[in-house]
Amino acid sequence: MRSSSHQQSPRPAPQVPSTASDELSEQSLLDELFPEASSQVQPDPTDKRPSPPKLDLPAPDTNPHIRLTRSHTRSDREKAIDALRARGEQTTVLQLSNCSTALTEADFRRLVPRGLHIETWSRDGDFYKIIPGRDPLSLERLPFYYLLFHTPASALAYQKNASRLSKLCALHAPSSIHSAIPPPAGFLENGEDIHAVTSSFVLHPNGHALDLRTVMQPYNRALRSLIDAGGYAPVVPSVDGRGRKIHRVLMHMDGYEPSQWDLWQIISRHAHARGIIWPFRNDHASALRRLRDAINLKTVSRAKFQAVSTSNPRAASPLHVREKHAEEGVEYEDPAIASFLGTGSSSSGSSSSGSSSSGSSSSGSSSSGSSSSGSGDADSAKEMNQLVMNRVYNRWIVEFEDEDAARRFAGLWHRVVLPDAKDKTGAWREAEEVRWVEAEYLW
Numbered sequence: 103m104r105s106s107s108h109q110q111s112p113r114p115a116p117q118v119p120s121t122a123s124d125e126l127s128e129q130s131l132l133d134e135l136f137p138e139a140s141s142q143v144q145p146d147p148t149d150k151r152p153s154p155p156k157l158d159l160p161a162p163d164t165n166p167h168i169r170l171t172r173s174h175t176r177s178d179r180e181k182a183i184d185a186l187r188a189r190g191e192q193t194t195v196l197q198l199s200n201c202s203t204a205l206t207e208a209d210f211r212r213l214v215p216r217g218l219h220i221e222t223w224s225r226d227g228d229f230y231k232i233i234p235g236r237d238p239l240s241l242e243r244l245p246f247y248y249l250l251f252h253t254p255a256s257a258l259a260y261q262k263n264a265s266r267l268s269k270l271c272a273l274h275a276p277s278s279i280h281s282a283i284p285p286p287a288g289f290l291e292n293g294e295d296i297h298a299v300t301s302s303f304v305l306h307p308n309g310h311a312l313d314l315r316t317v318m319q320p321y322n323r324a325l326r327s328l329i330d331a332g333g334y335a336p337v338v339p340s341v342d343g344r345g346r347k348i349h350r351v352l353m354h355m356d357g358y359e360p361s362q363w364d365l366w367q368i369i370s371r372h373a374h375a376r377g378i379i380w381p382f383r384n385d386h387a388s389a390l391r392r393l394r395d396a397i398n399l400k401t402v403s404r405a406k407f408q409a410v411s412t413s414n415p416r417a418a419s420p421l422h423v424r425e426k427h428a429e430e431g432v433e434y435e436d437p438a439i440a441s442f443l444g445t446g447s448s449s450s451g452s453s454s455s456g457s458s459s460s461g462s463s464s465s466g467s468s469s470s471g472s473s474s475s476g477s478g479d480a481d482s483a484k485e486m487n488q489l490v491m492n493r494v495y496n497r498w499i500v501e502f503e504d505e506d507a508a509r510r511f512a513g514l515w516h517r518v519v520l521p522d523a524k525d526k527t528g529a530w531r532e533a534e535e536v537r538w539v540e541a542e543y544l545w
Contacts, residue, residue, distance in 0.1 A: 227259035
């Protein structure tokens with residue numbers, strides 16, 4: 103009985119040993135990362151699904167299907183862009199025209215686009231130099247400014263932001279029909295204080311358009327030298343040979359020009375009466391000098407006037423155009439500048455035609471025509487010298503070692519009557535009017 107019952111009992115099936123791969127596939131991510139906690143968690147019955155195979159990275163294609171373009175298939179526009187980039191300038195210049203001559207660098211600095219997260223940090227749109235427009239001889243202020251940028255992208259970002267703020271000021275102006283009321287202080291629009299922005303925009307008055315444009319490239323030789331130097335010749339360099347900063351003030355007086363020593367004594371007595379000690383350069387009378395002595399008139403050519411003293415200067419002409427203008431006797435592209443400076447191109451041309459016609463009639467008249475043309479050239483040169491001297495007459499440069507002192511000196515001497523010197527002799531004092539002084543800090 104015991105044997106029969108033993109034979110009838112079913113035997114358990116032999117267990118097949120599992121491989122290491124099956125054990126790894128059955129383990130979950132929790133068991134692999136935390137083996138100490140796997141004994142307490144009961145494994146859930148899951149389907150034994152094979153893991154998907156990993157895909158290999160695509161092999162690099164040695165023959166990409168890219169359509170090649172040849173040089174002769176390029177359009178004229180692409181060729182012009184490549185030629186412009188090849189001879190492009192390292193500096194991009196924006197010119198603000200038809201504006202006030204009393205703007206400062208802070209007025210332009212407020213228009214630099216601010217960062218999205220940090221207001222004081224700007225990635226693009228920041229200029230590195232501002233050159234106020236001046237007459238190259240008299241240093242008189244002209245209504246335009248040059249803004250220098252390192253890249254065209256920075257110039258474009260600044261130009262777009264200035265145009266946006268100009269339109270915003272026109273929209274929220276008190277006289278605008280589109281604005282119900284002026285924006286109150288603290289009114290924010292897209293995180294920007296509209297009242298602060300509109301009140302600090304001073305590039306042009308309300309009701310006028312913003313004239314901020316890019317100067318055409320390539321630049322003229324005179325304009326390029328102005329950009330490389332960072333300003334006009336008497337204003338720069340602002341550092342002496344020993345590396346010390348020099349700050350200059352321009353003084354202009356109407357009427358009789360005093361001597362250098364008399365003007366130095368007048369300034370010294372004026373400072374002594376007010377208890378002021380001015381930090382003149384080298385603390386000597388050499389800090390005061392005439393403008394015509396500071397400018398090298400021999401190096402000032404006529405071609406520099408049109409390039410650095412007019413709004414919207416034109417780009418440099420090609421070589422064949424310059425040769426053609428030289429043959430025709432044309433020295434200026436702006437006829438207003440040519441007539442103002444008295445170049446006499448038209449007069450010389452008429453005199454030369456008159457001399458040639460008289461020469462065909464008789465030899466004696468040709469000699470008289472040549473003498474008349476020579477006298478005409480001498481008269482034009484004399485007129486040119488007189489215009490130059492009128493623009494530099496009674497203008498003085500005062501040099502300081504401190505910027506704040508130079509600005510205070512310019513503010514103290516602006517629009518005041520020049521005191522008399524100690525000696526009151528001279529017949530000119532009986533008929534001469536008082537001499538008004540105009541002072542300006544050069545930057």
